[in-house]
Amino acid sequence: MPMVLLKCDKDIPEREKHIYLKAPDEDTNAHLPLSNAATIPGTLSERGCAFCGAKLVIGGVVKDAIQMIHGPIGCAYDTWHTKRYPSDNGHFQMKYVWSTDMKESHIVFGGEKRLEKSIHEAFDEMPEIKRMFVYTTCPTALIGDDVKAVAKRVMEARPDVDIFTVECPGFSGVSQSKGHHVLNIGWIDEKVGTLEPEITSPYTMNFIGDFNIQGDTQLLQTYWDRLGIQVIAHFTGNAAYDDLRCMHRAQLNVVNCARSSGYIANELKKRYGIPRLDIDSWGFNYMAEGVRKIGTFFGIEDRAEALIAEEFEKWKPKLDWYKERLAGTKMAIWTGGPRLWHWTKSVEDDLGVHVVAMSSKFGHEEDFEKVIARGREGTYYIDDGNELEFFEIIDLVKPDVIFTGGRVGELVKKLHIPYVNGHAYHNGPYMGFEGFVNLARDMYNAVHNPLLKLAASDPRGAKQIPMLEAAE
Amino acid sequence: MTNKVDNLFDYVQERCLWQFASRTWDRTDNIDGVLKHVGSLLKKDRPAPETPAERLNLADAKVLVNDCRQRYDWIDAIAPAEVDEVIEGLKARLIDVTITRSKNRELNHSLY
Numbered sequence: 001m002p003m004v005l006l007k008c009d010k011d012i013p014e015r016e017k018h019i020y021l022k023a024p025d026e027d028t029n030a031h032l033p034l035s036n037a038a039t040i041p042g043t044l045s046e047r048g049c050a051f052c053g054a055k056l057v058i059g060g061v062v063k064d065a066i067q068m069i070h071g072p073i074g075c076a077y078d079t080w081h082t083k084r085y086p087s088d089n090g091h092f093q094m095k096y097v098w099s100t101d102m103k104e105s106h107i108v109f110g111g112e113k114r115l116e117k118s119i120h121e122a123f124d125e126m127p128e129i130k131r132m133f134v135y136t137t138c139p140t141a142l143i144g145d146d147v148k149a150v151a152k153r154v155m156e157a158r159p160d161v162d163i164f165t166v167e168c169p170g171f172s173g174v175s176q177s178k179g180h181h182v183l184n185i186g187w188i189d190e191k192v193g194t195l196e197p198e199i200t201s202p203y204t205m206n207f208i209g210d211f212n213i214q215g216d217t218q219l220l221q222t223y224w225d226r227l228g229i230q231v232i233a234h235f236t237g238n239a240a241y242d243d244l245r246c247m248h249r250a251q252l253n254v255v256n257c258a259r260s261s262g263y264i265a266n267e268l269k270k271r272y273g274i275p276r277l278d279i280d281s282w283g284f285n286y287m288a289e290g291v292r293k294i295g296t297f298f299g300i301e302d303r304a305e306a307l308i309a310e311e312f313e314k315w316k317p318k319l320d321w322y323k324e325r326l327a328g329t330k331m332a333i334w335t336g337g338p339r340l341w342h343w344t345k346s347v348e349d350d351l352g353v354h355v356v357a358m359s360s361k362f363g364h365e366e367d368f369e370k371v372i373a374r375g376r377e378g379t380y381y382i383d384d385g386n387e388l389e390f391f392e393i394i395d396l397v398k399p400d401v402i403f404t405g406g407r408v409g410e411l412v413k414k415l416h417i418p419y420v421n422g423h424a425y426h427n428g429p430y431m432g433f434e435g436f437v438n439l440a441r442d443m444y445n446a447v448h449n450p451l452l453k454l455a456a457s458d459p460r461g462a463k464q465i466p467m468l469e470a471a472e
Numbered sequence: 473m474t475n476k477v478d479n480l481f482d483y484v485q486e487r488c489l490w491q492f493a494s495r496t497w498d499r500t501d502n503i504d505g506v507l508k509h510v511g512s513l514l515k516k517d518r519p520a521p522e523t524p525a526e527r528l529n530l531a532d533a534k535v536l537v538n539d540c541r542q543r544y545d546w547i548d549a550i551a552p553a554e555v556d557e558v559i560e561g562l563k564a565r566l567i568d569v570t571i572t573r574s575k576n577r578e579l580n581h582s583l584y
Contacts, residue, residue: 027485032575185584251524258489266494266584275528278489289487289535296531345486365576370492373485 003031004380008388012042018383020368022376028369035383036364038174044386046334046408047361049170051137053179055079057260059133059166061211061236062244063087066122066129070100070115070147071137075170082406083424085212087238092129098122102139111145119154123161131241132163141169162241164191175362175384176336177259184263187244188271192264197246201230203298206250206274208265209257209338210281212237214428219435220281223291227303235261248272252297254290256281256431259338259367281431282339282439283346284312284319311433319350322440327352329447330397334385334404335422337363341370343403348376351440356397359385387411401446416456418446473554477561479544483536484566490532491570496579502529503566509533511559515552 005016017034039045048056056079060067069076076099087093100118102111119132134147151163168182207224210217217237224231232250233243253265255278265276277297279290288308295304331353333340337360347353355375359382360367372381380393390408394415402412403422412419420426426442429435484491490502505525510533512519521527541547550558571579 027569029569029573029575036578252528258494262494263584266498270584273524275525276493277528277531278493280489293528293531293535296534297527364578366492366494366578369570369574369576370489373492 003033006389006392008392009043012040014040015043015389019385019389020372020381022372022379022381024377026377028372032365032372033368033381033383034365035360035368036174036177036362037383039384043384044388045361045384046386046405047174047384048176050168050173050176050178050182051075051135051170052079053173053176053260053362054166054168054183055133055135055179056083057176057211058180058183058236059135059164060093061085062131062133062239062241063089063091063093064129065093065131065133065164065241066096066098066126067093068098068100068115068119068122068132068134069137070111070118070134070140070145071102072139073099073101075099075137083211084214084428085237086215086218087212088218096126100140107139107143110143111140112147112150115140115145115147116150116154119150119163120157123154123158130161132161133166134163135166136169138169138171141167141172164241177362177364180260181263184261185267188247188264188267191245192268193245193248195242195245197232197243197249199230199249201228203227203229203300204232204250205229205252205254205294206233206235206247206265206268207231207237208235208253208255209259209261210234210237210431211257213423213430214425216281216429216431216435219429219432223307223432226307227291227295227298227300229294229298235264248274250274252277252294254279254294256342257338259336259363280342280346282342283436284316284350284433286342286346287432287436288312315433315437318437319440322437322444323351325444326440326447329353329443330356330400331443332357332359332393332397332399332402332404333422334359334390334402334408336361337367339403339422340381341367341374344371344375344379346436350436351443353443355379356399357393358382359390359393391415401443416452418449418452420446473557473561476544476546476550476554476558477565479546480536480540480558480562481565481569483540483543484562485569487539488532488536491566494578494584495581496571499571499579500567501525502532503563503570505529506532506536507559507563507566510536511555513537514547514550514555514559 003016004019004021009015020031020033076097080097106114147165151165168179217234233247253276255265268274269276280286291304295301340358344355357380402419405423409419420442430439493499506529509519509530521530
């Protein structure tokens, strides 16, 4: 089966390279969607910017650091509070937002003085906080503000503070993926190895690529505690800034989100010889496999098997209750990238759900290799999907539920198709054994919501206008 | 023999993230490392990993062999003399699909 040119893309035929319909007996050598490539002019992309990838996804999760955004106020507001990653210190990083609030005069005359003043002001206002991320944005990068020099001056004036600079303006890459990359490499270049951890267990690891969405990290931490494994650093769910400086001392790197955080795991392997274990933290079967491999690595298989048995006994009956009621449900996944390959088989194996279409905002070709190898035949695999494509794909595959973000979610709700928040979750956590029951519950509540039928009927008896027709 | 290679290849494609590491050299290391231990386990040897990387390869190999034991009857019956042939066939297939003919344009980038 060739790549697919949808009807809505007739004027942008380049989109054909980005949409694949898997045929029987095809592998990833036959076709692979072009990805991590510049958005085609004319397509209404759902992507975020590179700065967003650094700040919203990774840096902004760190629980004890000020996130100083050197740019106009909107760059700060639009990357604050749109993801729910709590922390065990009162959610400091979610309560506040910081910006240098650049105006026209600062752009004309330079913003370094304003940045320096803002950094001092923030530390003065929050004297208990001694750590900071500073981000450039498009305008401050374009005018050439030297944020590293400013950070250095502040650290000389305040020896008890530590500042990490992220020079990743929105335009620096084709999507938020570039921001993940810049922050990963910057952190290992400048911060890893600058502090030594207190070792409290013979078994140590980093857990990389989990951002404590609605408590994912904290749920998984209960497993590591029960296994007696010390997590040196979570990159970056519920993470403390200084813990992340100690990542070089772990014996094992366990990676969940390989797209946002695989870079630092690769560098830790290359520079410090720490092996990298990729696992899937979503799904019963996958989670058990991950725990089993970690247990085997450390030579504590018995503990791992005991944990798996306890969790299965507690949660499997609940999962099976939902599986009975969800089997055969058709699901679409329109998220960032990795959740496509994390979820496509786990929902099928654990819940009997069939994934019929998937779209990735910022996945690379590696992500499409993974998902096409795992995914079903007859399923659409889309890179950087746009709204009109979503409408057409919905007509083609008729999903019962769509896992996606709030913006696209509100769109599909207008078609009376339920959506579950695939980025920030509806009622998570979704990772781990308990988490996957939460995911199943939210999917069940979405698919079987009686309001859907009511919402689809007009009490005046008026004919519903199809969405595409309404848009023309 | 071909069927056995097909079985293992299908399992690896569906389940194993280590085959899709970021770069060619990572994929090569993982394929070589894990399959070496898979071979030992299929021969009922007792692998003795010496490095952290080998311990991880063994952890991946154990899950693979245990899963395949449940899927395929022939796993427990395979003769040691046939194991090397099956592993070599699987390795060649994985290298071909995930490295040699891969359409992933980032595989040979010199940096991560």
